[in-house]
Amino acid sequence: MTTPGPSRVTVVGASAAGLSVVEGLRREGYAGSITWIGEETHLPYDRPPLSKQLLSGAWETDRLRLRDPGDFEALGVDLRLGARAVALDARKRTIALADGGLAGYDTLVVATGTRARRLPGTDGVAGVHVLRTVEDALALREALAGKPHLVVVGGGFVGAEAAAVARGLGCEVTLVTDTAQPMGGALGDELGSMLGNVHTEHGVHIETGAMAGQVLTDGGRACGVRLADGRTIAADAVLVGIGAQPNVEWLAGSGVPVGNGVECDATLYAGFGVWAAGDVASWLDPRTQEPVRIEHRTNAAEQGLAVARNILAGPECARPFDSVPYIWSDQYDLKIQIYGRSRGADEVRIVEGSLTDRRLIALYATRGRVCAAVGVNMARALRGYRAQVAEAAVVEVESAA
Amino acid sequence: MNISIDFDKCCGAGQCVLAAPDVFDQRDDDGVVVLLHPRPSAEQEENVRQAAALCPAAVIKVEQ
Ligand SMILES: Cc1cc2nc3c(=O)[nH]c(=O)nc-3n(C[C@H](O)[C@H](O)[C@H](O)COP(=O)(O)OP(=O)(O)OC[C@H]3O[C@@H](n4cnc5c(N)ncnc54)[C@H](O)[C@@H]3O)c2cc1C
Numbered sequence: 053m054t055t056p057g058p059s060r061v062t063v064v065g066a067s068a069a070g071l072s073v074v075e076g077l078r079r080e081g082y083a084g085s086i087t088w089i090g091e092e093t094h095l096p097y098d099r100p101p102l103s104k105q106l107l108s109g110a111w112e113t114d115r116l117r118l119r120d121p122g123d124f125e126a127l128g129v130d131l132r133l134g135a136r137a138v139a140l141d142a143r144k145r146t147i148a149l150a151d152g153g154l155a156g157y158d159t160l161v162v163a164t165g166t167r168a169r170r171l172p173g174t175d176g177v178a179g180v181h182v183l184r185t186v187e188d189a190l191a192l193r194e195a196l197a198g199k200p201h202l203v204v205v206g207g208g209f210v211g212a213e214a215a216a217v218a219r220g221l222g223c224e225v226t227l228v229t230d231t232a233q234p235m236g237g238a239l240g241d242e243l244g245s246m247l248g249n250v251h252t253e254h255g256v257h258i259e260t261g262a263m264a265g266q267v268l269t270d271g272g273r274a275c276g277v278r279l280a281d282g283r284t285i286a287a288d289a290v291l292v293g294i295g296a297q298p299n300v301e302w303l304a305g306s307g308v309p310v311g312n313g314v315e316c317d318a319t320l321y322a323g324f325g326v327w328a329a330g331d332v333a334s335w336l337d338p339r340t341q342e343p344v345r346i347e348h349r350t351n352a353a354e355q356g357l358a359v360a361r362n363i364l365a366g367p368e369c370a371r372p373f374d375s376v377p378y379i380w381s382d383q384y385d386l387k388i389q390i391y392g393r394s395r396g397a398d399e400v401r402i403v404e405g406s407l408t409d410r411r412l413i414a415l416y417a418t419r420g421r422v423c424a425a426v427g428v429n430m431a432r433a434l435r436g437y438r439a440q441v442a443e444a445a446v447v448e449v450e451s452a453a
Numbered sequence: 454m455n456i457s458i459d460f461d462k463c464c465g466a467g468q469c470v471l472a473a474p475d476v477f478d479q480r481d482d483d484g485v486v487v488l489l490h491p492r493p494s495a496e497q498e499e500n501v502r503q504a505a506a507l508c509p510a511a512v513i514k515v516e517q
């Protein structure tokens with residue numbers, strides 16, 4: 053190491069991305085001080101099982117732990133849980149905490165992730181749920197135990213998974229989505245309608261192409277959902293799964309550029325000694341020079357590690373962050389996996405398996421170049437297509453079947 | 454180095470295979486990890502640490 057590097061790193065956000073930064077720093081030999089600040093009172097835990105194994109009751113909360121408690125001691129970090137950062141002074145290099153305390157840094161990593169978006173007017177309404185934290189998942193699980201009629205607003209990954217789990221628990225479920233198919237945004241028409249059929253076969257009522265206008269209440273409790281077209285659907289419980297928004301408000305006025313997340317350069321550096329990783333980070337994709345922000349679990353781990361390495365290399369020697377995005381979703385007995393960015397593809401070609409078998413691999417392309425590979429129950433074989441996504445390979449021309 | 458795996462938590466992401474293809478493989482359908490070498494050679498150790506760090510389900514434990 054030629055450059056002296058930082059001596060005091062502070063990481064805000066104690067979840068997947070923050071953990072990866074902290075472990076990455078130690079693994080790469082950084083011996084200076086690390087302060088790690090997290091709003092939640094729990095040791096870092098994993099979110100993907102919240103809408104899967106935790107919600108279904110297959111797992112209890114101890115299975116969510118990302119590391120054993122002893123592992124955090126071994127890392128030698130000043131871990132402050134239940135501490136919320138409320139403001140940043142980038143000139144003095146201090147972070148103000150909600151309890152009135154201050155934390156300093158010479159290098160800061162923002163890993164504050166995202167929070168669930170809510171429907172306007174639903175704060176504090178009994179029976180309205182979101183799904184982002186372990187508390188959210190436990191509250192929804194408790195509600196589902198009463199076998200309510202659940203209306204899921206939003207047909208994205210989280211909503212579709214929760215709908216599947218709720219059916220498994222014997223609840224009546226209506227899924228309201230503004231796309232033509234559940235997960236239609238990510239999967240497109242063909243795979244989306246296959247998935248829609250699977251949900252229908254399992255007894256989910258699907259309202260596609262429908263915008264949810266408002267949650268109806270009776271005595272402070274949710275009793276239904278009114279759609280934008282005026283129809284109403286009765287409900288005992290409502291899950292709002294309409295996406296997430298980055299936790300950047302605490303950086304307002306600090307000079308750190310924020311918009312749709314912390315706006316970083318291609319190396320995940322935002323200036324002022326501040327880096328960002330995970331769901332909260334928007335960075336310039338080195339391939340397209342466009343800003344992107346990715347809310348995937350593996351991205352959080354990969355970016356955390358990349359930031360740790362870049363911190364130790366210093367901003368001048370930092371390397372652009374480049375990876376193939378990957379996400380999975382488990383619904384009923386389907387494992388859906390996506391490499392790359394399938395949204396907005398203009399061509400979908402099934403290259404292995406078939407829709408009828410519900411076991412397939414499809415390549416998605418834009419303007420003749422592969423932009424994503426989607427697999428359904430073909431996990432091992434799908435990995436073989438990752439390289440085509442990474443290279444944006446030219447789609448081979450073959451006569452249409 | 455000794456590797457232990459909590460197979461039940463594996464979500465089939467295959468990050469481990471990308472990081473250490475000589476040590477890990479996956480089952481065909483669900484992609485659950487297959488451990489090829491519980492005691493990898495010295496030159497594979499760094500790759501295995503990388504796999505453990507990137508595994509999204511915190512499935513892979515490495516003991517020295
Ligand atoms: C229900 C659910 C299911 C999912 N399923 C999948 C899946 O199947 N596959 C997949 O790839 N991804 C999935 N994801 C997405 C994945 O969980 C996220 O990409 C990942 O959690 C991002 O990690 P992160 O550390 O960047 O952010 P987060 O996990 O959001 O963590 C941010 C942390 O920072 C804390 N924080 C926020 N603001 C402050 C502040 N001001 N001060 C201090 N601390 C703060 C938060 O409390 C939180 O603990 C799912 C997400 C959810 C919610």
Ligand code: SF4
Pocket residue numbers: 462463464465466467468469470479484485486507508509510511512513
């Ligand atoms: S990276 Fe982890 S979750 Fe993914 S296949 Fe390997 S062990 Fe399983």
